[in-house]
Amino acid sequence: MIKITSLYIHIPFCSIKCPYCDFTSIVLLNENIYSKYTNALKKELELYKNLDFEIETIYFGGGTPSLLPPHLIGEFIVFIEENFKTFKNVEITIEANPNTYRYKELREIKEYGVNRLSVGNQTFNRKLLKSLGRDHNPESTLQMVEDALKAGIENINLDLIYGIQGQTLKDLEYDLEIYTSLPIKHISAYMLTAYEGTPLGKLVQNNQYNLPDEKITTEMFYIIDEFLENKKFYRYELSNWAKKEYECKHNLAYWTDKYFLGIGVSAWSYIGNKRFGNTKNIYEYMRKLEKGEKPIEFEEILTEEDKRLEKIMLGLRLKEGIDLSLIKNKEVLKELIKEDFGYIKENKFSLTRKGLMVINKIIEVLI
């Protein structure tokens, strides 16, 4: 039975374009377009009405969804609930820039059902925020956390970026102290990556920006993992730590092979044996939906072998690991365990910290 349990909604608008960002986002501050775009989203969702939904998680990602006036987010949630089978305790996340929603707006989205807030903080270090090209300051994040709690949203994630040029281990510890002193439930920590085609990618290529070497980023990961575990944030995925029972259900759905529908520009979906993605061009996206056409740009059929490989690649990121039955080469497995790259628990193979640092190489030898 093909049941779709997760719905992703991409909101591509941002107030600035961060130099390291490779998400589909455009700088656009225009409420008229926001409203047209959410109408297009509704049209797209209607085209999937014949599918079997039992929605457990809804995720507004971006871009910066919190640039939208709260009523547009709210009306969209109402539209989903009126037209699709949705669970009573559905997890509804919205990504937010610290400069946007305050108590009034957070209260409004909470009343519409949003119960999880993911804040793009990245660091509390002013100098590093500037070097990342972010447009907020530490105070705006603190204000947003305070307002969210007051509005009744207690499931809060803060993003953290490490491996920034000039960031010392002391800087990182300073951040971790502040993160863990806040009443938040979840921390996503990502290593800064210089993606090709981004301004940061070009700077790195031209030796104008120095990313720390692998030895330092590995040390940073160990510090983060140890520090957070000591403060009772448990790592459940390579880049994600949460207080008990506050793991992000939506992201877990991606990593545990559940079916999801993604709508909006550049959004991806995985349903049955099909994976497909939408156009990245917002105007083409809206034009196609105006004509009642799906804005799909890419589609592929996954074989059973593709699915097995995918399960290994995604599952190894998880603390829970992968089912032993997925691994054909049991000899390699023995070697990996001997070298302390992984371990077996309850019929599952998981990576140790050491293993996680070379996850891509391990995937290569396991598949």
Ligand code: SF4
């Ligand atoms: S706010 Fe987020 S989505 Fe927007 S440009 Fe910056 S990193 Fe990218």
